[in-house]
Amino acid sequence: MSTFWSVTVVTLCKYKRIGCPWQGPFHELTAHEGECGHPTKTGNELMEILDEMDQNHKKEMQLYNSIFNLLSFEKIGYTGTDFCSQTCHKKEVQFRPYRTDDFITRLYYETPRFTVLNQTWVLKARVNDSERNPNLSCKRTLSFQLILKSKVNSPMECSFLLLKGPYDDVKINPVIYHFAFTNENNETDYMPLPIIDSVECNKLLAAKNINLRLFIFQIQK
Ligand SMILES: [Zn+2]
Structure with missing residues (x-):
């Protein structure tokens, strides 16, 4: 390469x-x-x-x-176990690039729906928090959002972690996020994806797809 x-x-x-x-x-x-x-x-x-x-x-x-x-929680799920039953290399959450329909289109990333802990989820990511023209800036950041797509009977309080997938070498700092998902409040805010620096971030964006592994830990009451 x-x-x-x-x-x-x-x-x-x-x-x-x-x-x-x-x-x-x-x-x-x-x-x-x-x-x-x-x-x-x-x-x-x-x-x-x-x-x-x-x-x-x-x-x-x-x-x-x-x-x-x-890691000692009872309910732990991560992409890679349920997402794809075939033995393929595409098991991790894979962000694919899209453009918005706005007058000035913006680039964003979205994963296909995936299943973790028996629920359906989607991850979205955007570059430089959707600033008008990220190409004019040399600072590069990615933020992401986790969305619960299936309906839940009771609030689902979770901690979650995004780490690199097995076939990627992007450097991400581990950060633990928390959110209580309900049917009314089913998406987190956009949160910074803790990639170590702009160089790493550009490397990630230059790749065709972004593969990350998402861990979800359900907090039991
Ligand atoms: Zn010195």
Whole structure:
């Protein structure tokens, strides 16, 4: 694939461990490390930086612990088990591009209906929150919406997670979302899809389809 050759290897400053955020191409690394301000910071300054790093680490641990907790729920479903009974590679939720009928058409993505936890669902996604002309902006984001298509007898309170599908290598940060689906209130707001950066997002958009795996955890009362 041609993109394979154009990947720039990003290097990190060796003082990253004490908080230097620098990253850049390898040929600039030595020059940066020579003038990096981090090794000459005082103990107190470093303590502050390390404190902040500890806080971030703690938040990350809390997130992973929450995911582990979700995994012990009784009712867990994910695309890939029910969506397609055939042994094909297209089991994951697959966003396909569409254009709106507006005067100025907008690009959006929608998945075919799929079944998880015995309910029918659809996912929609839009680029840069449907801004008029996303091509004029170099920042690229995707937001998505989960819609319950089938009728439910009682509110269905769920946590859900979107992760990369098995045949994709897009980098998504795990984020847990919550929503109580009812017949009257059957769609979530548009929420940012936590793709790590615009480069990853463009990579995803350049692909013909977007394949993600959706996990739904039903909260039992
Ligand atoms: Zn540095």
